[in-house]
Every structure is written in C-alpha cells, then in structure tokens.
Amino acid sequence: KVRASYGAYNQIDLIGQVTVPVGDSLAIGGAVAWYQRDGFGTNLTTGTEHYNKDVLAGRISAEFTPSDDIFIRIAADKIIDKSNPRHGTRLVGNGTNPVFAPTASVYDTRAGIGDKNKVETQGMSLTAEFGLSDAVTFKSISAYRDGHTDTFIDFDNTPGPVLDVPAFYDDRQFTQEFQLLFEGDRIQGVAGLYYLDARANGAFDTVVGLLNTTTLTSGTVKTKSYAAFADVSFDITEQLKLSGGLRYTKDDKTGTVFRRNYTGIRSPLFGNATAIPGLIHTDSTNNHSFEKLTPRVSLSYQPDDNLNLYASYGKGFKSGGFDMRGDAVFTPTTVNGYEPVTIDSYDIGVNSALLNRKLFANVAVFKSKYKDQQVTVQVPALPSGIASFVDNAGKGDIWGAEVELRAVPSPYFSMNAAFGYTHADYEEFLTFVSGGTTPIDVANAREFQNTPRFTASASATLSGDLAGGTVSFTPAVSMRSDAYLFEIPTPALDPDGYFLVDASAAWTSPDDRIKLSVNLRNLTNEKYRVGG
Numbered sequence: 001k002v003r004a005s006y007g008a009y010n011q012i013d014l015i016g017q018v019t020v021p022v023g024d025s026l027a028i029g030g031a032v033a034w035y036q037r038d039g040f041g042t043n044l045t046t047g048t049e050h051y052n053k054d055v056l057a058g059r060i061s062a063e064f065t066p067s068d069d070i071f072i073r074i075a076a077d078k079i080i081d082k083s084n085p086r087h088g089t090r091l092v093g094n095g096t097n098p099v100f101a102p103t104a105s106v107y108d109t110r111a112g113i114g115d116k117n118k119v120e121t122q123g124m125s126l127t128a129e130f131g132l133s134d135a136v137t138f139k140s141i142s143a144y145r146d147g148h149t150d151t152f153i154d155f156d157n158t159p160g161p162v163l164d165v166p167a168f169y170d171d172r173q174f175t176q177e178f179q180l181l182f183e184g185d186r187i188q189g190v191a192g193l194y195y196l197d198a199r200a201n202g203a204f205d206t207v208v209g210l211l212n213t214t215t216l217t218s219g220t221v222k223t224k225s226y227a228a229f230a231d232v233s234f235d236i237t238e239q240l241k242l243s244g245g246l247r248y249t250k251d252d253k254t255g256t257v258f259r260r261n262y263t264g265i266r267s268p269l270f271g272n273a274t275a276i277p278g279l280i281h282t283d284s285t286n287n288h289s290f291e292k293l294t295p296r297v298s299l300s301y302q303p304d305d306n307l308n309l310y311a312s313y314g315k316g317f318k319s320g321g322f323d324m325r326g327d328a329v330f331t332p333t334t335v336n337g338y339e340p341v342t343i344d345s346y347d348i349g350v351n352s353a354l355l356n357r358k359l360f361a362n363v364a365v366f367k368s369k370y371k372d373q374q375v376t377v378q379v380p381a382l383p384s385g386i387a388s389f390v391d392n393a394g395k396g397d398i399w400g401a402e403v404e405l406r407a408v409p410s411p412y413f414s415m416n417a418a419f420g421y422t423h424a425d426y427e428e429f430l431t432f433v434s435g436g437t438t439p440i441d442v443a444n445a446r447e448f449q450n451t452p453r454f455t456a457s458a459s460a461t462l463s464g465d466l467a468g469g470t471v472s473f474t475p476a477v478s479m480r481s482d483a484y485l486f487e488i489p490t491p492a493l494d495p496d497g498y499f500l501v502d503a504s505a506a507w508t509s510p511d512d513r514i515k516l517s518v519n520l521r522n523l524t525n526e527k528y529r530v531g532g
Helices: 332-336
Strands: 002-007 011-022 026-037 053-067 070-081 118-131 136-154 164-183 187-208 213-235 240-263 276-304 307-318 341-354 359-380 386-410 413-431 454-466 469-480 498-508 515-520
Touching (some): 359 413
Antiparallel strands (some): 011 026, 118 136, 164 187, 187 213, 213 240, 240 276, 276 307, 341 359, 359 386, 498 515
16 A cells, blocks of 8 residues: 655655565564655744654554464554754844844744754554453553654744753653453453553753853653553443443652753753853652542443433543652742642433434533642742742633534535534632742633634535546535633733635545545635644
C-alpha cells in the first residue's frame, strides 16, 4: 500500500506499507512515513523557515499464529521530528525599538535563540494471546518506550536574549499488563494486573538577557504504578444489559527539583562554563504514594435494533506529584508536592435509527465534578516578580450535551451534523492574592482553559459513478466559540470563535485499489490563535 500527497507550501507526504506472509503462520510487516513542508512564515533574524515540517517515522512488526489458540505480535517504531521550533510573534510593540515591533505576518518571527529542534521517540511491544478454552483467553502486553527532546523557546521573539528558554527533556517507561478475558453466552468480562516503571527528567534555562541573569530549573520524577482491575458485562435479558468495573491504583512517586540563579547568559548545563552561581531556590527530593479505588457502572436498554438507551457513572483518578518548576523560596510548600484529583462522571444518552434507517441520531447529556483540581497558579514573588506552581486550587463542574445526526436519503447522498454545548465553572479556586499568605477563593474570577461553550460541524457527501469507479464530493464546515487561554481572562490574548470551511473530492477505482483525491482546507483563510 502506497500513499503520496502534494500540497501548498511544497507539502510532501509519502507513506508506504507492506505485509509479507512467510509460510502459513508467520507474517512480517513494515511501514514508513515522511512528512515535509516549507514554512508559511519566516524567521526575519536568521532567514530560516518558520512553521515548517520535517518528520520521519517507521514501524516494523511480526505476527506469529502457530495455531488457532496462540497469537504473538512483536512491534517496534521510531519517530524523528526535526521541524523548526515555533517561536510565535509579537502583537504589541515596545517603544520605538524596531526589533520589538509587530511583524507584517503573524507567522513571522524575529527570534534569535536558534532554529534547531529535535524530538525523537521510539518503542517496542510484545503482545501474546493464548486461548485456554473456548470461553477464556489469557493475554500479555509488554512495552517499552523512550523519548528525547532538544528545543528552544524564544518568548520575546527578538534577536537578543530578552527572555529565552533553551531546554531538553528525556523520558522512558516500561509497562506490563496481564489480562484474563472471559466470553460466555450472557457474561463477558476482563480482569487483570498492570505495572508501570517510568522516569521523566528535563532541564531548562530562563535567560533574562537585559539583566544578564539565568535561572536553571531541572528535575526528575520517578513513578512506579500498580493496578488491579476487573470489568464485567451481564445480559440481564436480550434487551437489558448491565456492566460494571472496579480498579485499584497505587502510584509511588519520587520527585527531585533543583532551581538556581546564575549571573550570565545561560547556565553551565547549557554551555556557559563561566556563569557565576548564585542563590539556590530549590534543592529537594521527596516521595509520596497515592492510591485509589475507582468504580464504573453502566446500564443499557435496547428494545429493538433501532434504539438503544444508556446511563453510566464512573470515578476517575489522577495521582498527585511534584512541580518541576517549584520555587521553594517564593512558595516553600511546593517541596511537599500536590494531591490527587478525582472526578465523578455521569452520562445519559440515546442512539437511534429512524425512517427505515435513513436517519441516525445520537444524543448524550453529561456532567463531571472535579475535586482537588490540579491547576497552575501564579502568586506574587516579593519584592518583585511572579512564581508559578501547580497546586490543588479548586473544585470544578462541567456539564453539557452533544448531538450527532447522520442522514442517508439515498446511496449517493449523505449528510452529517454535530453540535456540542459545554458549561464549565469553578466552584472553588483557592490562591494567594496581592502578596497575601492566606489563600482566598477567587472562583468567580477564574475560567476553564481552552473550553469553548459551543462547537458544531456539518458536512455532506455526494457520490456517483465515473470512469468505472466512484467519485465523491464533500464540503464541510466547523465552528468553535470563544475560549480562554488561561484561568484568568486575558482579552488581549484570548482567542475569538471561528469557522473553518473545507472541501474534498475523490475518485476510487472499481476494485478499491486506487484512490485519487483533492483536499481543500480552510477555504476562507481563517486565522485563529492557539497560544499566547
């Protein structure tokens, strides 16, 4: 199987996949993908492309099936991303200095920190299934993954090191899962054990060039996670089904954080051996264990093939941890870490097929309640500045509804539409204000990040016969309402809502072996902000 694409800004996507049988019980396969694109912006300081793409990915696998009761797969993959860093651009000038002036295009930058960027990740896995009987299967999943990133962030987007952040990140993890699957006439289920051993570490400099100072921040988090789980579905009748699950999770975490000031541009870790060490803000190692029992239950009723009603409840758990940017001088409690967050989720919905299965409608209503929600808060760092850290700042409620519609009035025409409404509010948001040492509730002045209230989309596909094959045409439109970039509303940066208009046309050969397509995206040239 081969796929090739060419697009605007000299975009070239090449994807190849092959599977080769070796005898009756062994198959070997592989795939490679290469993604290239010129930048649609320019670094005006270095002349390098901005917003380009340079990605190479590959995967190999082998599947062994010596009998109907044994299946074994081994797979490995690697991805290398050398796309240039995205530095952003200035929206507001600063005095008369031209390097601080906004650029003519929002996709251009004047960043001077550099254009080298590399993200490399790789992993391998082993999956084995053994049929113990007609109803019971044992499954083992073993996996290892690691990744490394070298990157630069130029926050001021000027040639000088006004606010530059060189950084690297390194991580690795091993997981092992055992499953026992059961499938009977009226009962289906799975029970298992899960183990994770992971380490994530990294470091970055915060360079403030006009003051000739650098703050080095580095840290490591080691995690061992253990879990036992079971999930069972029971057919009470042919129409009524009940399912439930229970999971016990225990996470052991050890966090090490180091934060220090230096005089000079960059610290010794990032190449400046002459930097003069100064105040140590954080030098701590701490550990915590977090455990939780989380249930799930759902009930569904299907009176016929055209209607299904369901309701479900589940409790989610995300363990606490340690803030790798924690500053023990400004916020001494950061060395203690932060607590877990839990969520209670409720869903009620209906799936239906109407008008002799020419119209399909899905409707869902949901609610989620967060407790001890983990958020990043900012507090004044006297005598000047701001300290940013992760804390359990509040309780939050999210509720809303989603509607999906699909109409198929004829084999040659179909329509799809979706609408979503989300109402997200903080019930409690505790933080420090105006240099105070006692946290106060500011929930009425905080908003959920990146959570638009309204989302919608619609598309239609018209198809017919052409040159012995099938041709189709699909216009599409999607919408997203206003959102907030941060918990504190920032009108100068918060993105407005926007519409996107796309269209595509495709021809497929009679044997489905060849497909030719043209895809047009963002036909109205809409610009929308994703960060700031």
